[in-house]
Amino acid sequence: MSSSRILPAASTAVTAPASVPRHVAVIMDGNGRWARARGKPVMAGHRAGADAVRRCVKAAILAGVRYLTLYAFSSENWQRTTEEVSDLTSLLRFYLRHKVAELHEQNVRLDFIGDLTRFDAGLRAEIERARNLTARNGRLTLILALSYGARNDMLAAAQRLAFAAARGEIDPAALGEQDFRAYLQTSAFPDPDLIVRTSGERRLSNFLLWESAYAELSFLDVMWPDFNETHFAALLADFAGRERRFGKRLQTDPTL
Numbered sequence: 001m002s003s004s005r006i007l008p009a010a011s012t013a014v015t016a017p018a019s020v021p022r023h024v025a026v027i028m029d030g031n032g033r034w035a036r037a038r039g040k041p042v043m044a045g046h047r048a049g050a051d052a053v054r055r056c057v058k059a060a061i062l063a064g065v066r067y068l069t070l071y072a073f074s075s076e077n078w079q080r081t082t083e084e085v086s087d088l089t090s091l092l093r094f095y096l097r098h099k100v101a102e103l104h105e106q107n108v109r110l111d112f113i114g115d116l117t118r119f120d121a122g123l124r125a126e127i128e129r130a131r132n133l134t135a136r137n138g139r140l141t142l143i144l145a146l147s148y149g150a151r152n153d154m155l156a157a158a159q160r161l162a163f164a165a166a167r168g169e170i171d172p173a174a175l176g177e178q179d180f181r182a183y184l185q186t187s188a189f190p191d192p193d194l195i196v197r198t199s200g201e202r203r204l205s206n207f208l209l210w211e212s213a214y215a216e217l218s219f220l221d222v223m224w225p226d227f228n229e230t231h232f233a234a235l236l237a238d239f240a241g242r243e244r245r246f247g248k249r250l251q252t253d254p255t256l
Contacts, residue, residue, distance in 0.1 A: 020065055020239075023193050025192040025207070025208055029198050029201055030224045031224055034048065049225045057140070068143070072092070073148070077147075092123065096123075110130045113148055114146040115147045145207070150206050154184070157184050161175070194215060196220060197219050218235055220235065
């Protein structure tokens with residue numbers, strides 16, 4: 001994977017560069033720690049994190065980012081307490097029911113990746129309603145990763161390829177990377193240019209493992225509920241200063 005660095009919490013306004021990543025993906029981390037540090041229940045952190053999502057979407061739109069993927073609920077999150085899982089799904093249900101109209105007005109398309117079958121029928125209906133309502137929007141595609149795990153997605157893709165090969169529909173010897181990619185849930189979206197994780201943790205936690213091969217990585221030293229437009233602009237400014245080689249040497253490289 002490409003270079004990574006820890007960024008401090010931004011405190012002053014930063015002007016976003018003219019050149020911005022097409023696709024930004026965010027691991028929204030720190031809700032629980034943010035709440036505990038304030039003597040509040042974890043759910044208060046998740047609610048504050050939902051407000052940070054709105055700020056992040058607004059910043060992405062203003063910057064001209066075309067795709068924004070948010071790691072909202074991992075496949076591993078099902079291992080949390082029944083109460084916290086219930087709180088998280090209830091919060092998701094509320095925002096899908098009451099806030100999607102706001103995204104629609106902003107010309108934002110909403111899509112989803114992950115094992116949605118694990119959610120109840122009512123929540124799946126809300127997800128499908130949101131997807132259908134915003135399907136024709138083109139200003140920004142907001143992708144929510146729900147019950148998502150990259151290893152699960154890659155395993156499912158491999159299984160579908162194996163079944164197709166067994167049926168004689170494909171030649172395993174002729175498979176390329178793009179053939180495999182077509183079986184991933186993310187196949188309709190470009191790979192992320194920039195992956196961000198808040199809270200200072202420095203790992204991907206089973207997020208977009210195939211797609212992140214050449215993503216730039218940034219680890220922001222701020223809890224997700226405190227994330228704002230200034231942090232987003234600082235990330236874009238940092239991204240603009242990086243040299244992306246994709247394994248190649250540039251003609252201007254003095255080591256050539």
